[in-house]
Every structure is written in structure tokens, then in C-alpha cells.
Amino acid sequence: MELYLDTADVIAVKRLARVLPLQGVTTNPSIIAKEGKSVWEVLPALRDALGGSGKLFAQVMANDSERMVTEAVMLTERISGVIVKIPTTAEGLAAIKQLNTMNIATLGTAVYGAGQGLLAAMAGAAYVAPYVNRVDAQGGDGIGMVRDLHQLLKMHAPNSRVLAASFKTPRQALDCMLAGCEAITLPVDIAEQMLLSPAVQSAVEKFEQDWQGAFGTNLLG
Numbered sequence: 746m747e748l749y750l751d752t753a754d755v756i757a758v759k760r761l762a763r764v765l766p767l768q769g770v771t772t773n774p775s776i777i778a779k780e781g782k783s784v785w786e787v788l789p790a791l792r793d794a795l796g797g798s799g800k801l802f803a804q805v806m807a808n809d810s811e812r813m814v815t816e817a818v819m820l821t822e823r824i825s826g827v828i829v830k831i832p833t834t835a836e837g838l839a840a841i842k843q844l845n846t847m848n849i850a851t852l853g854t855a856v857y858g859a860g861q862g863l864l865a866a867m868a869g870a871a872y873v874a875p876y877v878n879r880v881d882a883q884g885g886d887g888i889g890m891v892r893d894l895h896q897l898l899k900m901h902a903p904n905s906r907v908l909a910a911s912f913k914t915p916r917q918a919l920d921c922m923l924a925g926c927e928a929i930t931l932p933v934d935i936a937e938q939m940l941l942s943p944a945v946q947s948a949v950e951k952f953e954q955d956w957q958g959a960f961g962t963n964l965l966g
């Protein structure tokens with residue numbers, strides 16, 4: 746199971762990389778635009794925040810396959826090991842096919858249906874990213890889509906992995922893991938909600954109180 750943060754917030758990545766078993770960071774154009782810095786500034790800073798290693802994902806901006814391929818090549822030439830996110834439009838599928846022949850690793854993104862994700866995987870995407878909450882928000886079944894997609898990849902595109910994305914609750918993320926998806930990317934607030942639990946905090950405080958009441962210190966002594 747690979748765990749990623751879905752953010753370009755360098756400070757948050759540094760903070761959470763210390764405690765979470767992170768494989769890397771995923772970004773998209775909206776996430777990078779929020780930071781107000783160019784992709785060329787943000788990606789190296791994210792890699793530093795991860796401690797100098799880890800996978801980075803960055804998305805092309807072009808809409809036609811030819812320019813998507815050009816942008817993907819530019820990204821991989823300038824940011825070593827980057828995995829290129831390609832929206833799984835018809836043009837995107839053509840770009841994924843082409844990039845696959847060039848040994849450039851891709852992630853098929855903006856997946857709103859299991860069939861769409863399967864086509865991206867069959868075209869050669871190393872990962873496909875179903876948008877769980879966005880599907881739920883449209884009245885669909887995001888987890889059901891992930892379950893179907895996971896099964897379809899196992900049967901027909903075993904070299905591709907489901908990297909589930911777009912979450913508004915920790916429950917959605919856990920349900921994707923239960924559905925068997927191989928990777929997940931969490932927004933910072935959802936990762937923090939999974940880390941913090943008021944019940945755990947109050948249990949720890951009670952241990953401290955009891956110990957201090959007996960020994961007057963909170964060290965083992």
C-alpha cells in the first residue's frame with residue numbers, strides 16, 4: 746500500500762513526512778496554482794521536503810496528445826523520476842499510449858468511471874486515479890467505482906495500480922483501502938484527521954495524570 750499526500754504545501758509535507766509512512770506527493774494544476782509558484786519551483790521544494798527522495802506526480806496542461814507528450818518529456822527532463830499525470834480524455838489516452846512506448850511513467854487522472862480507468866491502464870498508465878469524492882458529490886458511488894476498477898485492473902491490466910484520489914472524509918479513504926486499492930493520496934486535512942483523535946489524546950493525558958499522581962514525574966525514572 747503506497748501512501749501519498751495530495752498537496753503542494755511544502756511546509757505541510759515537511760511536517761507530515763516526519764510521522765507518516767509517505768511514498769511521495771501528488772499535485773495537480775489547481776493545487777500548484779494555490780501556492781502561487783511555478784511547477785519548476787514547487788516540485789524540487791516538495792522533493793526536499795520529503796527528505797530528498799520519494800515519488801512526485803505532476804500534471805500536463807495541454808489538451809492535445811502531441812503537446813501533452815511534449816510537456817511530459819519536459820517534466821521528466823527537468824524533474825528526475827517524476828510521474829506524469831495525464832487527464833484520461835481521448836487525447837490523454839493517445840498521449841499515455843505514446844509515452845508508454847517512450848518509457849515515460851504516467852498516471853491517468855480525472856477518472857470518473859471504472860471503464861475510463863481501465864482504458865488508461867490498458868494504454869500503459871502505471872497508475873490510474875479515480876476521483877472518489879467528486880463521484881460521490883455527483884450522486885454516484887465513488888467506492889463502488891474503486892472496487893470495480895481494482896478488480897478490472899487485476900484481471901486485464903495487472904501492471905497498473907489504482908491510486909485513489911479526491912477525499913473529503915477519512916472513511917472514504919479507508920473504504921478505498923478495504924476495496925484493495927494499491928495506493929491512495931490524501932489531502933493534508935484528511936491525513937491530519939486520521940492522525941489526530943481526541944479519544945487517543947485524552948487516554949494519553951489520563952496515563953500521564955495517573956503516573957504523575959503516583960511518582961510526581963512523567964518520565965520512567
Ligand code: E4P
Nearest residue numbers: 751772773854874910911912
Ligand atoms: C488527484 O489526481 C487530484 O489531485 C485530487 O485528488 C482531486 O481532489 P479534489 O476532488 O479534492 O480536488
